[in-house]
Amino acid sequence: MKLNLRIWRQDGPNDSGRLENYTVENVSPDESFLEMLDELNEKLVSEGKEPVAFDHDCREGICGMCSMFINGEAHGPDRAITTCQLHMRRFKDGDTITIEPWRAAAFPVIKDLVVDRTAFDRIIQAGGFVSVNTSGNTIDANALPINKADADNAFDAATCIGCGACVATCKNSSAMLFVSAKVSQLALLPQGKVERQERVLNMVEKMDEEGFGNCSNTGACEVECPKEISLDNIARMNREYLKASLSSEK
Amino acid sequence: MTKLDAKIPEGPLKDKWTNFKNNCRLVNPANKRSIDVIVVGTGLAGGSAAASLAEMGYNVKAFCFQDSARRAHSIAAQGGINAAKNYQNDGDSTYRLFYDTVKGGDYRSREANVYRLAEVSANIIDQCVAQGVPFAREYGGLLDNRSFGGVQVQRTFYAKGQTGQQLLLGAYSALSRQVGKGKIAMYSRHEMMELVVVDGKARGIIARNLVTGEIQRHSAHAVLICSGGYGNVFYLSTNAMGSNGSAAWKIHKKGAYFANPCYNQIHPTCLPRTSEHQSKLTLMSESLRNDGRIWVPKKMEDVEAIRSGAKKPKDLPAEDRDYYLERRYPAFGNLVPRDVASRAAKERCDAGFGVNKTGEAVFLDFASAIERYGKEKALQEGEDTNNMALVRELGKEVVKAKYGNLFQMYEKITDDNPYETPMKIYPAIHYTMGGIWVDYNLMTTIPGCYALGEANFSDHGANRLGASALMQGLADGYFVIPYTIGDYLADDIRTGEIPTDTKEFDEAEKEVRDRIEKLMNNKGSKSVDSLHRRLGKIMWEYCGMARNEEGLKTAIKEIRALREEFWNDVFIPGKADGLNPELEKACRVADFMELGELMCVDALNRTESCGGHFREESQTEEGEAMRNDKDFTFVSAWEYTGDPSEAKLHKEELKYENIELKTRSYK
Ligand SMILES: Cc1cc2nc3c(=O)[nH]c(=O)nc-3n(C[C@H](O)[C@H](O)[C@H](O)COP(=O)(O)OP(=O)(O)OC[C@H]3O[C@@H](n4cnc5c(N)ncnc54)[C@H](O)[C@@H]3O)c2cc1C
Ligand code: SF4
Ligand code: FES
Numbered sequence: 069m070k071l072n073l074r075i076w077r078q079d080g081p082n083d084s085g086r087l088e089n090y091t092v093e094n095v096s097p098d099e100s101f102l103e104m105l106d107e108l109n110e111k112l113v114s115e116g117k118e119p120v121a122f123d124h125d126c127r128e129g130i131c132g133m134c135s136m137f138i139n140g141e142a143h144g145p146d147r148a149i150t151t152c153q154l155h156m157r158r159f160k161d162g163d164t165i166t167i168e169p170w171r172a173a174a175f176p177v178i179k180d181l182v183v184d185r186t187a188f189d190r191i192i193q194a195g196g197f198v199s200v201n202t203s204g205n206t207i208d209a210n211a212l213p214i215n216k217a218d219a220d221n222a223f224d225a226a227t228c229i230g231c232g233a234c235v236a237t238c239k240n241s242s243a244m245l246f247v248s249a250k251v252s253q254l255a256l257l258p259q260g261k262v263e264r265q266e267r268v269l270n271m272v273e274k275m276d277e278e279g280f281g282n283c284s285n286t287g288a289c290e291v292e293c294p295k296e297i298s299l300d301n302i303a304r305m306n307r308e309y310l311k312a313s314l315s316s317e318k
Numbered sequence: 319m320t321k322l323d324a325k326i327p328e329g330p331l332k333d334k335w336t337n338f339k340n341n342c343r344l345v346n347p348a349n350k351r352s353i354d355v356i357v358v359g360t361g362l363a364g365g366s367a368a369a370s371l372a373e374m375g376y377n378v379k380a381f382c383f384q385d386s387a388r389r390a391h392s393i394a395a396q397g398g399i400n401a402a403k404n405y406q407n408d409g410d411s412t413y414r415l416f417y418d419t420v421k422g423g424d425y426r427s428r429e430a431n432v433y434r435l436a437e438v439s440a441n442i443i444d445q446c447v448a449q450g451v452p453f454a455r456e457y458g459g460l461l462d463n464r465s466f467g468g469v470q471v472q473r474t475f476y477a478k479g480q481t482g483q484q485l486l487l488g489a490y491s492a493l494s495r496q497v498g499k500g501k502i503a504m505y506s507r508h509e510m511m512e513l514v515v516v517d518g519k520a521r522g523i524i525a526r527n528l529v530t531g532e533i534q535r536h537s538a539h540a541v542l543i544c545s546g547g548y549g550n551v552f553y554l555s556t557n558a559m560g561s562n563g564s565a566a567w568k569i570h571k572k573g574a575y576f577a578n579p580c581y582n583q584i585h586p587t588c589l590p591r592t593s594e595h596q597s598k599l600t601l602m603s604e605s606l607r608n609d610g611r612i613w614v615p616k617k618m619e620d621v622e623a624i625r626s627g628a629k630k631p632k633d634l635p636a637e638d639r640d641y642y643l644e645r646r647y648p649a650f651g652n653l654v655p656r657d658v659a660s661r662a663a664k665e666r667c668d669a670g671f672g673v674n675k676t677g678e679a680v681f682l683d684f685a686s687a688i689e690r691y692g693k694e695k696a697l698q699e700g701e702d703t704n705n706m707a708l709v710r711e712l713g714k715e716v717v718k719a720k721y722g723n724l725f726q727m728y729e730k731i732t733d734d735n736p737y738e739t740p741m742k743i744y745p746a747i748h749y750t751m752g753g754i755w756v757d758y759n760l761m762t763t764i765p766g767c768y769a770l771g772e773a774n775f776s777d778h779g780a781n782r783l784g785a786s787a788l789m790q791g792l793a794d795g796y797f798v799i800p801y802t803i804g805d806y807l808a809d810d811i812r813t814g815e816i817p818t819d820t821k822e823f824d825e826a827e828k829e830v831r832d833r834i835e836k837l838m839n840n841k842g843s844k845s846v847d848s849l850h851r852r853l854g855k856i857m858w859e860y861c862g863m864a865r866n867e868e869g870l871k872t873a874i875k876e877i878r879a880l881r882e883e884f885w886n887d888v889f890i891p892g893k894a895d896g897l898n899p900e901l902e903k904a905c906r907v908a909d910f911m912e913l914g915e916l917m918c919v920d921a922l923n924r925t926e927s928c929g930g931h932f933r934e935e936s937q938t939e940e941g942e943a944m945r946n947d948k949d950f951t952f953v954s955a956w957e958y959t960g961d962p963s964e965a966k967l968h969k970e971e972l973k974y975e976n977i978e979l980k981t982r983s984y985k
Pocket of ligand 1: 358359360364381382384387389390391392393394397398399481482508544545546547557558564748749770771773785786788789791
């Protein structure tokens with residue numbers, strides 16, 4: 069197939085950026101979306117031009133590095149997949165595809181389609197952990213049985229890959245789905261219960277400080293999340309936050 | 319030839335690690351505050367090491383090339399992590415895990431290291447659970463296990479198909495906690511470009527900020543290389559796009575010996591390559607071989623009909639199918655170890671029986687499993703077991719519950735429904751057992767420079783068992799290095815901060831700047847990827863699943879020519895003072911062009927077959943791998959002398975005092 073691409077090009081954080089047009093030919097339906105971009109880039113290099121910068125690594129949908137807004141949707145038209153899992157059979161000959169970076173004040177563009185998501189790391193640093201040292205001097209793993217349903221729910225929340233699609237999708241650029249996934253995982257497990265109050269307060273405070281917006285419950289994030297992280301987590305985090313705020317002087 | 323000293327502690331095998339811990343020197347807490355440690359890599363090995371050392375009080379600087387420490391390729395591990403917990407009460411023990419690992423490695427690993435690994439394995443699970451890693455559980459709330467990789471006990475802990483992700487996020491959370499406390503300075507989107515050696519000791523690195531292009535000096539009292547494996551030398555592999563061998567190669571060139579570079583693992587169940595533009599290969603978990611049967615057609619006319627689409631695989635009657643693993647290895651059938659299964663697939667495809675257009679694919683068929691499970695279920699539910707449509711429906715449900723996410727992943731990539739038609743699979747490069755030589759303390763031949771995780775050579779011999787890499791990475795980082803590094807740093811308590819305005823740093827920085835400048839100003843015509851792809855082809859052809867003298871010699875010649883072509887004709891657009899992915903790739907591929915040659919040199923030297931290394935000259939009449947214990951029971955540790963082909967071989971003799979060397983047989 070032959071496709072028309074409109075791709076966001078931006079030299080650096082201070083450049084204003086623009087959409088540029090490209091065409092790619094002989095695209096096979098079995099190629100992945102990123103392989104299609106690889107081919108475009110090889111063509112650009114062979115013409116002595118700068119290729120399109122984009123983030124990617126595992127190309128298996130697990131590292132959370134790839135991050136493209138394709139035709140107005142985070143990670144493209146399919147549900148429950150990342151950009152790297154999208155395949156060209158999803159498109160038709162002659163289609164025009166618009167590719168943009170994540171857009172959010174807290175995720176400044178570094179170059180072209182690459183954005184800075186270190187705000188997510190800083191939120192985890194504020195409390196997304198259990199404060200145990202790694203010495204191994206702890207109780208036997210089976211000394212603490214955990215109800216299977218809680219363990220499974222904690223696992224589901226823990227599958228978040230930190231890609232930021234939820235933020236990019238949200239009209240308020242809220243990071244609630246991401247933050248609530250971590251808060252939920254640890255609130256559901258006995259190991260996380262000791263610090264649950266400080267955790268949620270600290271993480272939410274950091275989230276606000278980083279410039280993410282408020283949640284107005286549109287639910288768009290859940291729809292675009294490649295790991296299908298549930299909105300229930302946001303509800304759980306709100307409860308945790310309320311409880312923690314009431315019982316703390318903070 | 320110098321003798322390598324592995325510094326294995328005295329005493330009986332089971333007491334060595336305890337003895338070491340009781341007698342090693344320590345650094346007191348106040349002194350730790352004045353000692354800096356650099357950790358390159360934040361995968362399971364680096365992430366766990368950085369967190370542990372920071373908790374102990376050292377000042378840690380951690381580096382990764384991704385935008386976040388959480389994205390190291392450990393994240394992609396699917397199946398699970400081994401530990402000798404014996405929760406299933408099926409006779410597992412430290413000794414048994416040790417024994418399985420040494421045997422699985424085809425008797426080419428160091429006993430003392432493997433025993434220590436088995437010994438600390440149980441603790442890893444305790445640690446991870448304490449951190450909140452959500453392992454799979456049974457209804458009673460206790461941890462669940464699965465079996466893996468041809469061993470006879472159930473010792474694999476898992477978190478659905480995302481074990482690596484959950485373990486890495488555990489290590490990342492511990493690391494993040496220390497970043498929050500100011501004990502770790504985290505440098506993401508930074509790449510180590512060079513090691514700095516001062517007075518024979520590793521004292522720092524030169525790094526490049528990948529966003530701004532800035533070249534930086536970082537000093538420390540010790541440097542840990544936790545940069546993962548070098549499987550991407552083959553271009554196509556199950557590794558991530560950015561996985562590379564450069565950090566390891568850079569320290570090799572500064573004096574660290576490279577051990578067993580030719581030991582690479584080829585995983586039998588990956589998606590086949592389909593076209594030239596393919597960028598990577600995807601793993602389908604080993605667990606599928608529990609229920610899938612592997613076959614190709616018996617007759618060439620059927621092969622052709624299937625390739626052209628004239629016949630569907632499921633229409634081929636059983637008598638026209640060659641279930642070649644079951645035929646050749648009746649005792650283990652489809653569950654032979656990875657190296658054996660991979661070679662058998664290659665043998666059939668080389669004979670012309672590959673089932674896709676490229677001729678490099680075999681079937682992994684679930685039809686029998688679906689029928690078998692369906693019948694069981696129909697019987698249980700009191701349904702008619704002769705109603706085949708119903709039986710198949712019921713069977714599909716069972717298979718879906720077991721492998722649903724893998725089947726879905728397969729369908730997304732190939733657009734084929736594996737419930738209806740067999741999967742097509744082919745072996746692919748997956749893991750590198752070889753790596754930087756380290757002693758018992760995980761120190762390389764450069765004092766103060768350590769290698770952990772897949773980057774070192776230590777525990778898996780010539781073949782790694784499934785679910786053992788995650789175990790090793792975390793053992794190295796959480797439990798080994800915190801002790802062994804103190805023994806070295808005890809001498810550094812009075813050293814004070816290492817200055818970076820010295821001639822050693824000047825020189826190292828200059829080397830980096832010169833290399834970058836050379837690449838940027840090389841107004842060539844070829845893209846990095848096109849050259850990398852060609853290197854991959856040479857490696858796969860001559861140093862892949864089967865190797866022979868003539869092929870390896872050809873490969874060395876071709877790689878040398880290609881390397882020259884690379885330096886003459888590679889083209890890198892853009893600038894060096896900003897984000898430039900082409901430049902990043904070029905720096906890594908330049909190193910692969912040398913490392914690939916050393917792999918061939920090593921493969922040429924080792925005229926026996928063992929584990930993942932199969933020399934065609936060394937096989938039995940039936941085509942099975944033949945080890946040569948008399949001449950090759952050693953680790954090949956290569957010293958860089960200016961040219962990979964001139965590398966100097968040092969041998970570490972392997973002594974087996976607790977295990978008797980045997981021939982592996984799966985017949
Ligand atoms: C698809 C797949 C599935 C697997 N499944 C399993 C499994 O089920 N069980 C199992 O036991 N093993 C499995 N393995 C193997 C296992 O995942 C790896 O061997 C292990 O995770 C490697 O960990 P590591 O910490 O050594 O390296 P990695 O996780 O690869 O981390 C490397 C780190 O080094 C950094 N780095 C590299 N070079 C530089 C540089 N020059 N400068 C700065 N930073 C650098 C990277 O940014 C990264 O942080 C699997 C492997 C793959 C590919
Ligand atoms: S919640 Fe979903 S969309 Fe948001 S970062 Fe996590 S995986 Fe990505
Ligand atoms: S590249 Fe890793 S999730 Fe897409």
